[in-house]
Amino acid sequence: MIKLIVSALLLIALASVFAPLITPYDPDEVNLDALRQPPSLGHPLGTDNKGRDILSRVLYGGRISLSVALLAALLSMGIGLLVGLLSGYAGGKVDIAVMLVVDLVLAFPSLLLAIGISVILPPGIYTVMIAIAAVGWASFARLVRGYVLSVREAPFIEAARAIGCSTGRVLFVHLLPQCIPLVIVMMGLKLGGYIITEASLGFLGLGAQPPTPSWGSMVSANRVFIVSAPWMIIFPGLAIALTSLCFNMVGDFLRDRYGTEIKG
């Protein structure tokens, strides 16, 4: 089962990466002779109201959605690792203060925060990444901090300190590698949600700007045609749902296998 899901995910990723090679159409090419055509052999997923090939647009949109979600996850992981390591290792008042902020961010409606960010930054993929990471780092920080607290007094850390390692060396050479497996599991659990957030922000018009295709903005731009040409919104939405589902299942699998201490 898991092999099937991973293959599906790889297929989606590869198809998006190599979109320029496989798609017969330019995703932005307007074709007035093929407006709103239902799925057919020539256009497997149909065309939109400007005659653009939906399959091509979905594949190109995948490049944006996947890379934004992945980069946002890496950014969240990076910030979370740093904050978690420092907070857990420092302990005391620093730790209490940092965890207060983490709790606040964790439960705060992420879309509201993203909307707030969109007030200062112009809409676009970087805004989306920042918006996702602005919320996402907190779960990583909490996880890493918990782990660091539990091994802070372990013999291997004590030994490292005893032979005169600097705090920086203890943190980044001895503790950091220990956190990597946990963090990877967390990434698996979070990526599905990031795909959805990316799509939601795209739907709200805060993501990649037209004519660049992204899954969320395709659904939003085409929703007036829901009756006359439902394929125009069904397929981009299906791409979001399937990708998110695959990530969620891989995340669940990783958690059950390697990270039972992670709840959620």
Place this chain on the structure above:
Amino acid sequence: MRLYIIKRLVLLIPLLLGITTITFTLTKALPGDPALSLVGERARPEVIENIRRELNLDRNVGAQYIGYLKLLFRGDFGRSYYTNRKVGEDLLAKFPNTLVLAVGAMLIAVPAGILLGFISAVKRGTAVDRAISSVSVIGLSLPVFWSGLLLMLLFSLKLRLLPPSGTGDVRFLVMPALTLSLPALATLTRISRTSLIDLFGMPYVRTARAKGLPEHRVRFVHVFKNALIPLVTVVGLDFGSYLNGAVLTETIFGWDGIGRFAMEGIIKRDYPVILGCIIIGTCVYVAINLLVDILYHYLDPRVRLHGGND
């Protein structure tokens, strides 16, 4: 208990100060005159002059911040750039609609989620459990703006059972509430399954079984009742996801609430509206969290025993 509530209320102060500082900074960061960006460019000159005086724009940043707080405290969020209406009044008018939608979604998600989680936990490892788990993973993976559109396509445009969009009685409420409830339903099913499975392994459950209680009594009285308490927190803390979802669901179904208001604000770059929605959303979120915590302390005698310590 009273001490605990006071403590929580005191803790609210830095939180609200933090949020208003952020929105204040946003106002300052906007291009142009802060007074203009607060009231909108179409406001009358004397109004702008008033605001400028209120905000102490000729004074230092601290005084300006206090002026900003004073305005907010009076419910004065300025006027929309486009409609020139008072944002505060619009927020007040639209808030009940969002509340109705969120409560409607909770009425679907909470009983259904807990029930599914309970069935899943009782039938752990069987085909029923696997089916429920799969469905909940799928529910977690559906973007609400898409599932909402599909529901609309099916129920209003094909079957013609429900009106596709608008604000109104329960017929208008069904689809947006259902859409909004889906992710919460999935999350709740997963969480209640896990916590119930944990409870089934507790020694007191073994004791209950060992003394010969019928299985249904063990399940419903001993396990289920105990599981409800932590689930209250989960339901409450998940309220943020309803606020998230409300922006998307209200937009799709034309439900006249805060979420759609925010969305329109974003599209038109109507800053007073966006800031007003953020402030209201945050206040609601904070209030709900406080309520949940207080409720939790009332519900769980173990917490009440040393209430005020955490």
